[in-house]
Amino acid sequence: MLILAGFSQRLSYLHIFSFDLSKEFYFNFLLFSLTTLVVGYIIRVRQIKSNQRKLSFLVNKRTKLISKQKDRIDRQNKIVKQQKDQSDKLLLNVLPSYVVKELKEHGQVSIKTYENASVMFIDIVGFSKIAERINPKFLVNKLNNLFSQFDKIIEKYGLEKIKTIGDAYLTVGGLGVDFKTNPIKCVSAALEIQNLMQKKKNKSFIDKRDENWTVRIGIHTGDVITGVIGTKRIAYDIFGSTVNIAERIEANCEPGKVNISEDTYNCINMFYNCTNRGEITTKNTGDINMFFVNSLKLSFREKNNFSSNSWFNSIIESYSKLKFNFLKLKIFGIHFLKNHLSSNLYYHGPHHTLDVLQSLDQICFYEKVKPTDFFILKTAVLFHDMGYIDQYENNEIIGVKYAQKFLPEYGYSKIQIEKISELILATKVPQKPKNKLEKIICDADLDYLGREDFINISDNFFRELRENKILKSKKEWDQIQINFIEKHNYFTEFSVNNRTKLKNNHLQFIKDQYK
Template sequence: MKIESQKKVIEEEKHKVEEQKRLLQIEKDKTETLLRNIIPESTAEELKTKGRASARAYKTVSVLFTDFVGFTKIAENMKPTDLVNKLDVYFRKFDEIIVKNNLEKIKTIGDAYMCAGGVPVRNNTNPIDAVLAALQIQEYMNTLKSNGLKTGEEFWELRLGINTGEVTAGVIGSERLAYDIWGATVNQAQRMEMMGEPGRVTISGSTFKLIEPYFECTYRGKVKTKSKGLIEMFTVERIKPELSINGEGLYPNERFQQIVNLHLYSSINYYKAERHIIKVLEKGLSPMLHYHSIEHTKDVVRAVERYALLEGVTDEGLFLLKSAATYHDAGFVEIYEKNEPVGARMAEEILPKYGYSDQHIAQIKELIFVTQIPHQPKNKLEQIICDADLDYLGRDDFHEIADRLRRELREHGKINSDRQWDNMQVAFLNMHKYFTPTAIASRQTKKMQNLKEVEERLARNEYKD
C-alpha cells in the first residue's frame, strides 16, 4: 500500500513537471513569435544562437517610404483612439501587401511607414518587388479615395517614394531590440516620398534603371538631396500592359516572370549595350534627320518589344530584336542612303563587349538588313522587326511622324513638292503590309484610315508647291 502511494506521488510530480514544461514552451513560443514580429527571422536566429546580431553592409537594397498627406491637420480633428485605429487599418493592409511582395517591414514613425527589399536576405529582384508593392498600396488607397468621393466619406491620400542603393542593416539597442537600416539610400528614398505626387509611385533614377524593362515610367526631372546633389526622379505609371494580368498594369502575369528571368540569367547585358549605342547616336546623328532621329530608334525599340511580347517571344530572341532595333538606323551617323551595312558593322564591333556571341550577332545583322524597303521577312523575328519599323503607319500620330519624314526628304533633296510627297505616301501605303497577327489586328484598320486621309488631301489639291 505504501509503495502504491509513493508511485502516485511520483506520477503527480511528473505530471506537474510536464505541465510546467508545456507552459514554459508556450511562453517560449510567444516570445519567439514576438521577436520575429520585431526583427527579421534570420536576425532573430542569430540573436538566439550568438546573443547578438552584427550589422551588415548591403549593396543593393530598395527602400520604400510612405507618408499621409496633411496628417498633422487630420490628427487635430480626430480623437486619438480613432486616429490610431485608422492608422492600424491602413498599416495592416500595407503589411499584407509587402509580405506578398517579399519585402521586410522596418518601422513606423507616427504616420510614416518604412519597408525594404533585399534585407536581411539578399536578392536580385528587390527593386521590382518594391515597385509592385508600391503600385498595389497606391491602388488600395486610390480605391478608398474613389469610394469616399462617391459616398462623401473622409479619405486619406498617400505619398510614396522608393530608392535603391547601399545600406547598412542590423539590430540596435540591448533593452528594446529594433532592426533598422542606415545610409544615404534611406534619406533619398524619403526625399522621393516628400517630392512625390499623392496617389502616385515616385522612384529615383537608380531604381528606374533596374525596373525599366518591366514598367511604364514618366521622367519627372531632377531633385536636390543633402548628400548626393541632384538625383533623377520618375513616376511609375503601371506594369507594361503586355506583362500584366488582363493588361491592367497592376499585377504581373506569367510573361512578366519570364522576362525577369531572362534579364537575370542571360549572358547578354542588353541594357548596357543599349546605353552604349544610344550615346553614339545622340552624338553622331545630324540635326537634319527629322525622321531618322534618336526618337525614331527609341520608338522602334518600344514597338519591337511590344510585338515580341504579344507574339510570345520571351527568350533571348527579345534581346536580339531590341538590339537590332537600336542598330537598324545607326548607319545614319556615317551615310544617308543604304546605311544598313554600317549599322551591321557597328553591331559587330560593339556587341561582343556585352556578352553577345557570334551567333547572336549574325542574327542581329540579318534583322538589321531585313528592315530595308521593301520588307521581305523570312521568319517570325524578321516579321516582328519589320512591323515595328513601320508601326507608326497604323497609329494616331501617323501624320505628325510622316511630316517629319517629309521635311527630312525635302532638306536632303529627295522630293521637291508636298504633292509629290503625298503621291509617294499613297503608293507606299498601298504597297505596304503588316506581317504579324498582332500588327494586323492593332494597326491595319488605322493604316487604311490614314491612307484615306492622304488621298482626300490629294483630291483637295490645296498645295502651295
C-alpha cells in the same frame, strides 16, 4: 509413486545383499530412473518458465518506464522547438533572414553595400492634424491595421520592410537578391497601396464617414548601406544618399500619387505610363527630375482593371532568372544613341528607337511571344538603328557590330548575340523576314505607317532626307512614299488587323496630295 515406493521397499529389504537379481528388478529399476529424470525435467522446465515470466515482467516494466521517459523527452523537445521557432519567427519579423543567420553564426552583422536597390517611403498626408482630433487608442489601432495591410503587399512583392516612424513607412527592394527587377516590384507595390487607399476612401464615402486617409509615396533607386545598430534592442537600418533622396521625393509627391526619381524611371518606363514633372528643387538634395507613375501600360494589364496580367508576371519572373541585364543595357543604349547620333536625324533619332520599343509591346502581347524572346527582340531594337552613328546607307551591318561589341558586357551569350544580329539585319528595307521574330521586329519598325501620327513622322523623315541631301522636294518624297507603301505588307496578325486600314488611308491621302 506407489510403484516407486514398492520397488524401493523390495530393494531395501529383500535383495539388499543378493547378487542374483531378477529381470523384474532391473525393469523396475529402469522405470524408477526414467521416472525420476522426467519428474526432474518437468520441475526444471517449470522453474525456467517461472524465471522467464519474472524476467519478461521486469523487462516490460522497464520498457514502459523508458517509453514514458522518451515520450516526456519528446514533448520537452517539441516545446523547445516550438519556442525556438517562435523566437526565430519573431526575429525574422524584425530582421532580414540573412541578418538573423549571421547573428546566430557570428554574433554580429557586417556592414554591406548594395547597388541598384530601390527605397520607398510612404507617408500619411496631414497625420499630425488627424492625431489631434482622434482618440489615441483608436488612432493606433487604425494605423496598425493599415500598416498590416501594407506589410502583406510588401511581402507579396518580395520587398524588405525596414521600419515605421510614426506615420512613415520605409521599405526597400534589392538587398542581395532581385537586383534587376526590384524597381519594377517597388512601383507595382506602390500602385497597389494607392489602389488600396482609394478603395478605403470610396468605402468611407459610401459609409458617410469623414475620416479619409491619403498617402504619398516616393521611390528612388541607387546604392544603399545596410547594418545593425546597437547591442540592445538592435535595429536593422539602411543608410546613404539614396535614402535621403527617396525621402525628398516622397515629400514632394502629391497626395494619392506615386512619385519616382529619374533613376527609377529608367528602370520601369518600359512597363509603366509615367508623367514627367521636370526638375523639382528639394531641401539639401538640389534639383531632382521626378516622374509620376500613372499605371501599367495597356499591354501589361488586365482589360477591366489596372492590375498586372499573366503575361507581365511571366515576363518579370523570367527576366529575374535571365543572365543578361536588358534594363541596364537599355539605359546605356539610349544614352549612347543620344550622345552619338547626329542631331539632324529627325526620324532615325533615339525617339524612333523608343517608339519601336513601345510598338513592340503590343505586337508581342498579341502574338504571345515568350518572355526570353521578348527581351531578345527588345535588345535588337536598341541596336537596329545604331549604325546611323557611322553611316547612313547599309547601316544595319554596323548596328550588328555594335551589338557584338557591347552585348557580352551585359551577360548575353554568343547564341543570343547571333539571334539578335539576324533580327537587326531583318529590318533592312525591303524587309524579307524569315521567321516569327523577324516579322515582329519588321512590323514594329514600320508600325507608324498605320497610326494616327503618321503625317508628323513622315514630315520628320522628309526633313531628315532633305538635310542629308538625299532628297530635294516634297513631291519627290511623296512619290517615294507612294511606291513604298503600295509594295509594303504587314506580316503579323496584329499589324494586319490593326494597322493596314489606316495605312491604306494614308496612302490615299498622299496620292491625293501628289496629284
